[in-house]
Amino acid sequence: MGTQREIVRKIRKKRADYVLALKANQKTMYLEASLCFDDSEFLANCQYCKTVERARGAVEVREYWQSDDVSSLSGRRGWTGLQSIAMTKNTVSNKDGRLLSVQTRYFISSLSLDVNEVARAIRGHWVVESVHWHLDVTFREDDDHTLDEFAAYNLNILRKLVLNFLKLIDVGKKHVSLRKKRYIVSFDLSKYIEQLLVA
Secondary structure, X not given: OOOOHHHHHHHHHOOOOOEEEEOHHHHHHHHHHHHHHHOHHHHHOXXXXXXXXXXXXXXXXXXXXXXXXXXXXXXXXXXXOOOEXXXXXXXXXXXXXXXXXXXXXXXXXXXXXXXHHHHHHHHHHHHHHHHHHHHHHHHOHHHOOOOOHHHHHHHHHHHHHHHHHHHHOOOOOOOOOHHHHHHHHOOOHHHHHHHHHHO
């Protein structure tokens, strides 16, 4: 939804940069970008970086490619400040090496050629999305229809504080969802507040 020409114009008017995911709403650009990165010669001329993370018994390999060759994108002139395209490939395996999932995504960007900066921006966006996902799943924030602007703002701050609180506390069980932690904490709040203050 954020990959819209009008939004890009506003971003550039404020002298900011963008890294935006190409999805179904930009079908032609998505297809053209995927064709670029499918070409082995194009891929060989890209800047490349890779990160490996281990968490919860899984290994996630994140690969990033970036190119400033946007000549094959037919709609490039409609995107203010467009300088590069990028591809990410996230491969998740279990600790025994069995492949669990592979996800490939494509991006357009106003950033010049610097794959590490593009990787940082993409990863930073994921962190923001993760927080929004937790706010919706754990607190059903999307179902909140508070009309008063200040009340809605204050409720959002409180939810984020509680979200951080839930991430910090230990309820004595491993691999408990934040939603379930919230339920457990509700039975003896004073016990868990003490735990948070000691930490």
